[in-house]
Amino acid sequence: MATTLLTNIAQLVTVDAAGTVMENAAVLIAEDKIQWVGAANDAPAADTVHDLKGKTVLPGWVDSHSHLIFGGDRAEEFVARMAGESYAAGGIAVTTSATRSLSDEQLTNLVTARRAEALSMGTTWMETKTGYGLELMEETRHAQLGRSLVDTLTFLGAHLVPAGIDADEYTDLVAGPMLDAVAQYVDFVDVFCERGAFTQEQTRRVLQAAQEKNLATKVHGNQLGPGPGVKLAVEFGSHSVDHVNYLEDSDIQALAGSWGTWDPQTRTGQVGTVATCLPACDLSTRQPLAPGRELLDAGVPIALASNCNPGTSYTSNMNFCVATAVLQMNLSLSEAIEAATYGGALALGVQDLVGSIEVGKRADLHVLDAPVAAHLAYRPGMNLTHSVYRAGQLMN
Numbered sequence: 109m110a111t112t113l114l115t116n117i118a119q120l121v122t123v124d125a126a127g128t129v130m131e132n133a134a135v136l137i138a139e140d141k142i143q144w145v146g147a148a149n150d151a152p153a154a155d156t157v158h159d160l161k162g163k164t165v166l167p168g169w170v171d172s173h174s175h176l177i178f179g180g181d182r183a184e185e186f187v188a189r190m191a192g193e194s195y196a197a198g199g200i201a202v203t204t205s206a207t208r209s210l211s212d213e214q215l216t217n218l219v220t221a222r223r224a225e226a227l228s229m230g231t232t233w234m235e236t237k238t239g240y241g242l243e244l245m246e247e248t249r250h251a252q253l254g255r256s257l258v259d260t261l262t263f264l265g266a267h268l269v270p271a272g273i274d275a276d277e278y279t280d281l282v283a284g285p286m287l288d289a290v291a292q293y294v295d296f297v298d299v300f301c302e303r304g305a306f307t308q309e310q311t312r313r314v315l316q317a318a319q320e321k322n323l324a325t326k327v328h329g330n331q332l333g334p335g336p337g338v339k340l341a342v343e344f345g346s347h348s349v350d351h352v353n354y355l356e357d358s359d360i361q362a363l364a365g366s367w368g369t370w371d372p373q374t375r376t377g378q379v380g381t382v383a384t385c386l387p388a389c390d391l392s393t394r395q396p397l398a399p400g401r402e403l404l405d406a407g408v409p410i411a412l413a414s415n416c417n418p419g420t421s422y423t424s425n426m427n428f429c430v431a432t433a434v435l436q437m438n439l440s441l442s443e444a445i446e447a448a449t450y451g452g453a454l455a456l457g458v459q460d461l462v463g464s465i466e467v468g469k470r471a472d473l474h475v476l477d478a479p480v481a482a483h484l485a486y487r488p489g490m491n492l493t494h495s496v497y498r499a500g501q502l503m504n
């Protein structure tokens with residue numbers, strides 16, 4: 109078995125359950141897995157040695173929320189927003205028309221380039237969603253094409269009710285024939301439960317249909333105002349509810365309750381619903397930042413994700429999301445790193461495979477050109493990513 113040793117790591121942030129941070133550390137990779145973690149002085153021999161000369165190593169980012177399958181951009185809408193317009197779900201239709209006009213090859217090339225861009229900035233596991241097709245053939249095309257381009261794929265036929273169709277009729281299409289057509293390609297089913305998108309009852313119908321097919325679920329909820337999204341996600345045992353900008357105490361309690369038997373010290377027990385915060389989106393839509401601090405204080409595991417999409421968050425830079433969470437959401441650096449790695453993995457149900465640097469996990473490693481991880485927030489906006497290993501392979 110081919111082995112590679114990464115050594116002379118000034119700071120190794122493992123994101124294991126104990127939050128172990130080591131100085132002068134080394135990591136041994138065997139094929140695609142982590143085989144050994146410890147002090148550089150005790151490191152075993154390896155076929156290849158990479159001397160990191162005092163850099164920092166973190167787990168690769170797990171970006172658990174993005175919408176990469178799109179054509180065109182919405183710079184004009186963004187500029188209007190910066191001049192005072194508010195964000196509304198209707199903008200999704202602009203992207204839907206731009207996307208429908210692209211060939212399979214054009215769309216594949218765009219998604220591939222976006223995935224590569226994220227990888228170059230440390231994202232080793234990435235989720236993306238359909239949701240700019242909004243009719244049966246087009247949603248199916250996006251699901252087919254997206255399947256091999258990302259790590260986790262989510263069906264978001266319930267993103268917007270297209271013009272000219274009755275909302276209930278469209279919901280039936282999503283929960284019926286559309287879901288039947290995409291089910292074989294996707295890992296999750298998601299619904300945008302919001303004013304201007306899908307109501308509580310319509311959301312429930314789609315989640316119910318997903319559950320009947322044994323598909324895991326997610327909800328876009330409480331983004332533009334208080335609403336039923338969080339409680340529905342908890343009720344249906346969704347892996348995550350995403351955005352969570354407008355929460356009432358009862359929403360936070362419902363989320364905390366879903367983690368009642370989970371022990372964060374050992375990471376055992378039943379997983380509940382992760383609250384996924386999307387700080388780049390909150391800045392770009394001028395919404396209040398999601399209350400990540402309050403959620404953590406209430407015992408709710410959170411994820412940080414990019415929400416890369418052309419409407420509300422045209423960035424896949426997780427370093428930026430982590431820096432914003434520290435600077436603006438009052439998370440500590442280690443809380444923010446955990447949310448962007450292990451938290452994202454929990455939100456996608458892949459926490460046994462990725463999200464921390466532990467023996468047996470996939471060797472997904474993010475090397476920072478910095479002596480300590482604190483530089484992520486201390487030097488915001490700087491290009492700190494030195495190199496990225498995905499499944500044991502050096503990617504750049």
Ligand SMILES: N=CN[C@@H](CCC(=O)O)C(=O)O
Pocket residue numbers: 175197199200203300328331389415417418419420421
């Ligand atoms: N909120 C709903 N969906 C996307 C935005 C989609 C768009 O505006 O194109 C989001 O997660 O922010």
Ligand SMILES: [Zn+2]
Pocket residue numbers: 173174175328415
């Ligand atoms: Zn989204």
